[in-house]
Amino acid sequence: MTTSTVQGSPVKALIVEDTPVHAFILSTILRKFHCEITVAENGNEAVQLFLEGKKFDIIFCDKEMPVMPGPEAIEKIRALGESHVKIVGVSAGYDLEQSFMSAGADIFLPKPMKFDVVGPIIQEVMNKKNNSMV
């Protein structure tokens, strides 16, 4: 896996995932791209972070989680006016894509996640962030 040269402030990534192993693996991948990482264990925790005024550039969100599932959390986050944050829905089963996209996700990645697809997504977010700072 190749990583690009980091310019500007790091991408702030929120991982919304109740499976510790998934969260650990994705965190490791994102660290290779020098992302600042926050992990929420369910959709409700994710929404609370936004209500506390936290800002993120990208969210990786699982679907089935205790307390609040992913699509519901995405709907609530978008309803808070967070239109700029890139939201990636992540779940097993291609038939779950629609529920993520209807909720306001930008991309759907099926599990098991192919790690080499994460890099271009982060690079795109990084480029957009750096361009907006110019």
Place this chain on the structure above:
Amino acid sequence: MEYANLRRQAASLKRSLFDQGYLDEQFCQVEDLQDEASPNFAEEVVSLFFKDSARLVANIEQAMEKYPGDFNRWDAHMQQLKGSCFSIGASKMSNECTSFRNSCAEENAEGCRRSFQKVKREHAILRQKLESYFQLLRQAGPARTATRSGGK
């Protein structure tokens, strides 16, 4: 060289894990994330998997005892375990998790119990095999490049 022999044994064990369906491509993806900064990453992930999966198996067992016939609850717990299996490519275990979930969908308690026994069995087997694999790798030590023996 002992190192080479141990590496060969580890590679052979890994191949058999794939050939026998215990692991799939996802495990290779995990190993590919290993680098100089995280030389034991795969073992750390697997260790985390078995710590978490042991907890999830205990949760399922408890749910089946305390909430008989609550297939939705049983299914929710098993879904978490299945998700965890996906993350390291534990395909045989994942398949048994699917069988359990199918039994839940059919509200087949006996089917769930049988599947759950298989899940636990596959969990134990995979744990033992992966422990052996990583033990071989630890004994072999870090990968070394070939060096020319010194001469006069």
